[in-house]
Amino acid sequence: MRYLAKAIALLIVLATALGLTSCNSNTNTNTDPSLSPSTSPNPGTTTDAPAEATPQDTTGYRPLNYKAEDLTWELQNVFSGNYVKNETVMFIDKGDTKELLYKIDSVISVKSYSGKKTYVEGQDYEVVDGKLRITENSKIPCITSKKYYAGDGTLMVEVDGVKKPVYWGEGTVMTNYQVNVEYTHSDTWNGYKQKCFAGIYDKLYGKLEAGEDVTIVFYGDSCTYGAASSFAYGYAPNQYSYALLVTNALADIFGYTVHYEKSKLPGTGPMPKKDYVAGDRGTITYINNSVGGWTTSDGVNNFDKHAKTFIEKFGCDLFVVDLGGNDGSLSPEKTAENDEKIIGKVREIAPDSGIIIISTLLNRPGSNWAGNDALQEPYLVELSEKLRDEGVPCAVCGITSMTASVLEHIKFEDFSGNNINHPNDFWARLYANTLFETLVGYENLN
Numbered sequence: 001m002r003y004l005a006k007a008i009a010l011l012i013v014l015a016t017a018l019g020l021t022s023c024n025s026n027t028n029t030n031t032d033p034s035l036s037p038s039t040s041p042n043p044g045t046t047t048d049a050p051a052e053a054t055p056q057d058t059t060g061y062r063p064l065n066y067k068a069e070d071l072t073w074e075l076q077n078v079f080s081g082n083y084v085k086n087e088t089v090m091f092i093d094k095g096d097t098k099e100l101l102y103k104i105d106s107v108i109s110v111k112s113y114s115g116k117k118t119y120v121e122g123q124d125y126e127v128v129d130g131k132l133r134i135t136e137n138s139k140i141p142c143i144t145s146k147k148y149y150a151g152d153g154t155l156m157v158e159v160d161g162v163k164k165p166v167y168w169g170e171g172t173v174m175t176n177y178q179v180n181v182e183y184t185h186s187d188t189w190n191g192y193k194q195k196c197f198a199g200i201y202d203k204l205y206g207k208l209e210a211g212e213d214v215t216i217v218f219y220g221d222s223c224t225y226g227a228a229s230s231f232a233y234g235y236a237p238n239q240y241s242y243a244l245l246v247t248n249a250l251a252d253i254f255g256y257t258v259h260y261e262k263s264k265l266p267g268t269g270p271m272p273k274k275d276y277v278a279g280d281r282g283t284i285t286y287i288n289n290s291v292g293g294w295t296t297s298d299g300v301n302n303f304d305k306h307a308k309t310f311i312e313k314f315g316c317d318l319f320v321v322d323l324g325g326n327d328g329s330l331s332p333e334k335t336a337e338n339d340e341k342i343i344g345k346v347r348e349i350a351p352d353s354g355i356i357i358i359s360t361l362l363n364r365p366g367s368n369w370a371g372n373d374a375l376q377e378p379y380l381v382e383l384s385e386k387l388r389d390e391g392v393p394c395a396v397c398g399i400t401s402m403t404a405s406v407l408e409h410i411k412f413e414d415f416s417g418n419n420i421n422h423p424n425d426f427w428a429r430l431y432a433n434t435l436f437e438t439l440v441g442y443e444n445l446n
Contacts, residue, residue: 060196060441062205066253068445074239075249077433077442079189086180088113088426090413091134091142101409102185103130109182110140113175113425114236132181143167143177155420156368166367168419171233175417175424191405194434196441197395200388201354204317208254211281215314216250218243219299219307219342220322222292223361225269228417229428232269241269242423242431243320247286248276249436253445255279260286261314265306267291285314295330296323296338303345316350319343320435322358322399324380325421328371335372336379347392355394356438357384361431362403363421364412377401397438399431406430 068077073085078101089098104127110119117139119125124138134140151165158164168174198205207214218224226232226241240248251258258276268289289306291298299321321342327335343355359377363369377400387394406415417424423431436442 058199060199060443062198062201062441062444063446064253064440064444066445068442071249071252071445072245074245074429075432075436077437078430079191079193079433080442082186083184085182086111086426086429087183088175088178088415088424089132089181090174090178090411091140092148092413093145094134094136094138094142096142097128097131097133098411098414099131099409100181100183101189101406102183103187104132105130105184105186107132107181107183109180111180111182113172113178113180113230115180116236119179130185140179141177155364157364158366163368166419170228170418170422172235174228174413174419175230175235178414178424180426191408192398192401194398194402194437195395196437196443197393198439198441198444200393200395201318201439202393203352204354204393207317208250208256208282211254213283213285214317215285215287215311216247216318216320217307217311217316218286218288218290218320218322220290220320220358221294221325222290222422223325223431224288224290224320224322224358225292227269227292228422228424230425231272234270237425239425239428240272242428242435243288244272244286245429245432246435246439247284248278249432250440251276251278251284253440255281256284257282258284258286261310263287263289263306263310265289268306287314290322293326294323295326296335296342297330299323300338300341300345303342308345308349311346311349316346316353318354318356318439319346319350320356320358322360324360324376325363325373327360327376328363328369328373330372332372332375332379335376336383339380340383343387343392343394355384355387355392356397356435357394358397358435359400361399361421361423361427362407364416364419365407367420369420374400374404395438397435399434402430402434 078084087100107121107127110125119140124135124140126133148167149164151167153165155166155168156163157166224243229239229241231238231240247258256279260271262271287310321339324335339357346353357380359380360373363373380396384394384396413419415424415427
């Protein structure tokens with residue numbers, strides 16, 4: 001199976017790089033797609049017994065008494081419907097035209113990243129063939145090609161067959177040049193669609209439905225830490241990271257309070273100052289001791305201090321591991337083996353915990369930062385299937401496939417927080433959409 005997975009992974013990466021394919025998706029159906037109406041036997045033949053019906057796949061089935069439209073706007077599913085709020089775009093030069101995830105029908109607004117400035121259609125931008133064009137006299141900030149291709153050499157990207165230094169940076173270095181676009185569209189998403197696995201997390205949902213306290217542990221690198229969400233970096237619009245967004249959404253659905261357990265461990269990300277209160281039915285204890293720069297080996301080696309101590313104290317009903325983005329020089333087999341070691345450690349102290357493995361986002365393709373991160377996902381899927389066969393509720397949230405699919409429509413600088421390997425607020429919402437679909441499923445809301 002590992003050789004097959006490796007072959008599949010290589011084919012996906014090569015096909016995507018050549019523009020030959022969009023990422024094939026797992027559809028969010030609740031029944032086996034191979035089911036079809038039975039056919040009648042040929043005349044003159046007999047059957048000893050009627051054919052057995054293929055059992056339904058209930059992996060994603062978990063109906064919930066909550067309306068999808070009641071989710072916060074940050075959790076509204078970008079991959080469905082005909083409206084997108086605050087999709088980010090970065091213009092390089094005046095007069096540039098940018099494609100968005102969808103073909104624009106009409107623009108509702110174009111604002112600065114912070115939301116404090118509003119730009120005027122016809123003066124600052126216009127819609128041309130469903131794309132967004134910045135005018136020559138626009139007040140929208142442009143970085144200019146001269147500055148964009150005069151980086152410090154840390155990020156080297158192949159442009160027209162030549163490696164060039166490209167602009168990058170943390171904080172507002174990228175977002176100062178990004179704008180938020182709110183628009184409507186008629187076309188539908190035909191890229192990667194995450195499969196829902198809500199049906200396998202019976203024990204977690206049983207507790208939530210009964211109003212019992214639960215604990216969710218996030219364990220990862222900088223993306224799970226929160227980089228480069230504006231909240232983590234302390235500037236407007238102060239949007240939460242994907243881990244906070246999804247946890248708070250669970251509190252909204254079940255009427256819970258989220259308690260943010262502050263670890264005070266060095267290198268871990270910021271926490272909201274106050275608990276999030278959506279009701280008093282129970283408490284979700286949120287633990288996130290992720291550290292920027294960690295590899296899967298770091299995750300194994302630091303488990304006792306950063307996870308075990310807290311799981312022993314607070315328990316663990318769901319463990320979300322998101323490591324691998326810094327494993328570019330490590331074989332994908334080894335990355336999966338390290339994840340399996342981490343999960344084994346969780347199971348030793350919290351045997352009933354559900355597990356979600358997040359496949360890493362892609363470090364900027366075509367750059368000196370790109371490596372084996374693009375090859376990991378099939379090995380993680382294989383690991384999750386193995387664990388499910390052993391009775392462990394485990395699924396993969398396919399951020400790698402989602403990222404590759406999105407990059408078929410928009411440029412990396414449009415939704416990256418540092419132009420290398422961190423999501424900006426829009427990409428963090430795509431993360432949250434994909435994780436929410438994995439754990440909850442938009443189709444399970446009424």
